[in-house]
Amino acid sequence: MTQTRIAAVADIHMGEDLRGHFRPKLHGIEHRAEVLLVGGDLTRHGTIAEARVVADELRDLPIPVIAVLGNHDYHSDAEQAITSIMRDAGVTVLDDEATILSLNGTTLGVVGGKGFGGGFAGKCASEFGEPETKAFVRHTRQIADRWRQALHGLDSDHRVVLSHYSPVKDTLMGEPTEIYPFLGSYLLAEAADEEGADLIVHGHAHLGTEKGLTPGGIQVRNVAVPVIGTAYMVYSLNAA
Amino acid sequence: MDAPHYVAARVQRALAEDERTVELGIRVDVRGNQIFLRGRVSAPERRLLIEDVAREAAPGLSVHNEITLVEVREPGEEEHL
Ligand SMILES: [Fe+2]
Ligand SMILES: [Fe+2]
Numbered sequence: 655m656t657q658t659r660i661a662a663v664a665d666i667h668m669g670e671d672l673r674g675h676f677r678p679k680l681h682g683i684e685h686r687a688e689v690l691l692v693g694g695d696l697t698r699h700g701t702i703a704e705a706r707v708v709a710d711e712l713r714d715l716p717i718p719v720i721a722v723l724g725n726h727d728y729h730s731d732a733e734q735a736i737t738s739i740m741r742d743a744g745v746t747v748l749d750d751e752a753t754i755l756s757l758n759g760t761t762l763g764v765v766g767g768k769g770f771g772g773g774f775a776g777k778c779a780s781e782f783g784e785p786e787t788k789a790f791v792r793h794t795r796q797i798a799d800r801w802r803q804a805l806h807g808l809d810s811d812h813r814v815v816l817s818h819y820s821p822v823k824d825t826l827m828g829e830p831t832e833i834y835p836f837l838g839s840y841l842l843a844e845a846a847d848e849e850g851a852d853l854i855v856h857g858h859a860h861l862g863t864e865k866g867l868t869p870g871g872i873q874v875r876n877v878a879v880p881v882i883g884t885a886y887m888v889y890s891l892n893a894a
Numbered sequence: 895m896d897a898p899h900y901v902a903a904r905v906q907r908a909l910a911e912d913e914r915t916v917e918l919g920i921r922v923d924v925r926g927n928q929i930f931l932r933g934r935v936s937a938p939e940r941r942l943l944i945e946d947v948a949r950e951a952a953p954g955l956s957v958h959n960e961i962t963l964v965e966v967r968e969p970g971e972e973e974h975l
Pocket of ligand 1: 665671695724726858859860
């Protein structure tokens, strides 16, 4: 039985002071996993200098690396440049789109993007009232729509969603409930539940917990470094 | 003296917006004239920097730095889904 082993980490928040600290931890990753997913907040301030550090840490790994950006990577309005720097280092950066990898005979489809907030069913913002509120919620809804489309067109043995923001509350446990609307949105889970996926990986909630489940039964894992305490986690999916 | 509520909010905001920290993952609690900082960061310098920024945002209060260091271990066993 062939397995697809997915290594995943988020919130590595690199800066010049951490240069050279992360790469050694990835040594031998090719014996443990077929692909590495990086769930956003690559940097602290979203600067080009920080992005160069991240690129150097992830460059030329023996397995494919797929990443999305996080809110910190948007802080300096340099997200386009950061994306280019990562791509030049051989990292596939997903911005609400899909990619398919062929890994020892099985295909793995990954749909990814930053995601956004809004909260969770019954306790969330809606597109009502002031334009600022509407814009906030609309941003998440549009992202969820793009994920739904990307998943819909995806023909692969396995499907994984890579996000920065959380699709469920489960993995936020440990965070103050007052800030849940800034940590994720149920709209992200809803899109995945409608179209189907084997796993959703995210970060962002540094004080949260690792494991959760969508209402539709998709496994969710929060792989923020402060949560997992390791350089990455490995999740293996059985042959389809 | 400001209400503890506003002090905590001011420190939290300073940690998020100060260029030296840009830190959103720290819990700030104020009890009387004491501030408690809790969370996990990746480098010891960062732990101290957060304390500095918190101190500047709330001068005169005593800061209890309970932030711990994430020691990034080697990855463990894989999980079968
Ligand atoms: Fe983060
Ligand atoms: Fe984040």
